[in-house]
Amino acid sequence: MSQIPPELHYTEEHEYLKLSDDADVVFVGITDYAQGELGDVVYVDLPEVGAKFARTEVFGTIEAVKAVSELFCPVAGEVTEINEALEADPSLVNKDPYGDGWMIKLRVENPAHVEELLSATDYAQHIGE
Numbered sequence: 001m002s003q004i005p006p007e008l009h010y011t012e013e014h015e016y017l018k019l020s021d022d023a024d025v026v027f028v029g030i031t032d033y034a035q036g037e038l039g040d041v042v043y044v045d046l047p048e049v050g051a052k053f054a055r056t057e058v059f060g061t062i063e064a065v066k067a068v069s070e071l072f073c074p075v076a077g078e079v080t081e082i083n084e085a086l087e088a089d090p091s092l093v094n095k096d097p098y099g100d101g102w103m104i105k106l107r108v109e110n111p112a113h114v115e116e117l118l119s120a121t122d123y124a125q126h127i128g129e
Helices: 032-038 111-116 120-126
Strands: 015-019 025-030 041-045 058-064 068-072 077-082 104-108
Touching: 025 032, 104 111
Parallel strands: none
Antiparallel strands: 015 025, 025 104, 041 058, 058 068, 077 104
């Protein structure tokens, strides 16, 4: 059974969005379910700070022993920070996807779009849990 924290927002592509202390900035990463499906993460390719992405646009890739997958931006926005710890230890995505395994911080272009993402309940139904 995957962890699906109720306070987060989710995409059908298995990214999550977590609010930060700054109301306009969110953490983005992949869900516990996604990291479990991928297996051992060996590399994460993240964008530069300042890069802007449209909703559902690919912002990077994640490489695991089994596969390489694209990472999709849950909402439109600008990257304000990347998780540099993933360069040295990409397995943080496996160990703590909702904590130390976050990927980017994003300044959200339109906060109303956050509410259009899946709730924890909807995401659980999406993955069949």
